[in-house]
Amino acid sequence: MPQMGYDMREGTVVRWHKQEGETVDRGEVIADIETDKATVEFEAYTGGVMGRIVAEAGVAVPVGELIAIITEPGESVPELAAPPANPAAGPAPTPAPVAADPEPAAPASPSDGGVRASPIARRLARERDIDLALVAGTGPNGRITERDIENYQAPVDAPSPASAPVATAAVPADTRIDLSRMRQTIARVTSDSKSTAPHFYVTAEIDMGKAMSxxxxxxxASDPENRVSVNDLMVKACALALAGHPKFNSFFRGDHLEVHGAMNIGIAIALESGLILPGVNNxxxxxLLQIAAATKDLIARANSGTLRNEEYSSTTFSISNMGMFDVESFTAIIYPPHAAILAVGSVRQQxxxxxxxxxxxxxxxxxxxxDHRVADGAEAAQFLMEIKRVLQNPVSLLL
Incomplete structure (x- = not known):
């Protein structure tokens, strides 16, 4: 199970695109893997033959655990791999202890055996002790989705007439909102970031007249389908500025900085279920037009759940833009292990x-x-002033 993001602890194979015995090419999508935040396409690291599928669809598997074996043509499958579970063959032998046990598959029960539900919906139902038979599905053919579980309200028994209280002034009732797995992950990552990385902030006001022109x-002059947004201008400006300030394209690694040559800039995308930060690589x-096209494609696939692994896990710097919400300015929490994040407000007439x-x-x-462990205030100010210089003299955005 690959780690598709800094905060990923486990993943669930939603669907295998290859079956045992089929040829696999390097870079070919072989599975859709669901993390706490998104469904990501998993590409094969090597070519060969799908020798054995170990991880069943719908079962959570810890990062680093075996999910499949790709062999050379004609090569036998190593005996160390347990065969895939087969309900008809009876219980499998007890496996040797491992560092972290994968989440068990949901046992069949009369209440949900015939109910159509997505893997994540079944998992959420187990965690919240919800009987799937009581949930109305809104997916295709009545399939129960994650949103159906999130919105489910357990029925409350009405009090008997004898025990009904005397009518009094209505008092608003307290309510409980259970956090989704994505929201729990966001809470953990942001808390870890603020407690581990010493944040400091510098703000600049940028004259955007020339950039907007x-x-x-x-x-x-461009195709209407490939229009450039303000955020595209910011991504290109940050890429140009990072070239002269490589510290901000690095990760803090204790006794050294891991400085990246590629500028893989993550953009915060608000989905209905929470916030994700996939990136436009290289x-x-x-x-500028290529960045605009790549960003639109990234947002579309983030909403449809078809991100690729490298877009989700290889970002090196990030931008959060709330200008579309008419927000003048704000501060953002650094996405670990990044060194910095740029928070962008709205372009206003002033x-x-x-x-x-x-x-x-x-x-x-x-x-x-x-992150103060990576850079000091003067360095951050110089980097931000370089972004400002590029945007106020935007011809370099086209070079």
Whole structure:
């Protein structure tokens, strides 16, 4: 089971795209794996033959545990791998103890044996002791989804007439909202980040007049399906600035910094179930239009649950943009193990002074959250000023 993200502890194979005995090419999608945050396409690390599928669909498996074996053509499957579970063959031998046990499959029961439900819905139902037979499914053909479990309210028995209380002034009742697995993961990661990485913040106001004019000209001359957003401008500007400030494209590793050559910039995407941070990889070699196209594709696949492993697990710097919500400025929590994250507010019409004259301009506030173990205040300010310089002289965004 691959680790598809810093915070991933276990994953569930939703579907195998290859069956035992079929040929596998390096880089080919062989399975869809569900994490706490998203469903990700898993690509084969090597080519060969799918010798054995070990992990059953719908069963949670800890990171690092065996899920399948790919062999060379004609090679026998190693005996160390237990055969896949076969209910008709009776109970399997007790396996040797391992460091962490995978989540057991849900036992068949009269209450849910004939109920159609997704693997994550079944898992949530087990965790919350919900009888699937009582849940109304809203998925295809009445299939119960994760959202159905999240929205389920257990029926409350009405009190008997003899015990009914005398009518009094209505008092709003307290309610309980159980956290989804994604929300629990977000809570854990953000708490770990704030308690481990000493955050500090620097904010700059950026004159976006020229950048917005450039964006308008590019969009007027481009395919309507590939329009450039303000966030695309930010991704390209950060990629250019990171080239001269590589500390901010690194991970803190105790006694050294792991500095990355590739600039894989994560963008915060708000899904109905929570926040994820997949990335556009190799931004240093992409044009502004290529970044715009890649971002739109990334957002579409994040919403449809078809992200690829490298998009979900290889980001090196991140941007969180709340400008579309008319937020002027905010601070963001660093996504570990990143060194920094840039929080972007809305572009607003504001009074500005140019050449001693008052005018109406377009400005935006950006706040850089930095891990103090990686860089100091002066370095963070210089990096942010480089982003500002690029955006205020945006011709470099097209080079």
């Amino acid at each position: 450039l964006r308008r000209d590019v969009n007027d 931004c240093e070699s992409k044009s 009074p500005v002074v140019r050449d001693g004259e008052l005018a109406v301009g377009q400005t935006m506030k950006a706040t850089l959250s930095t």
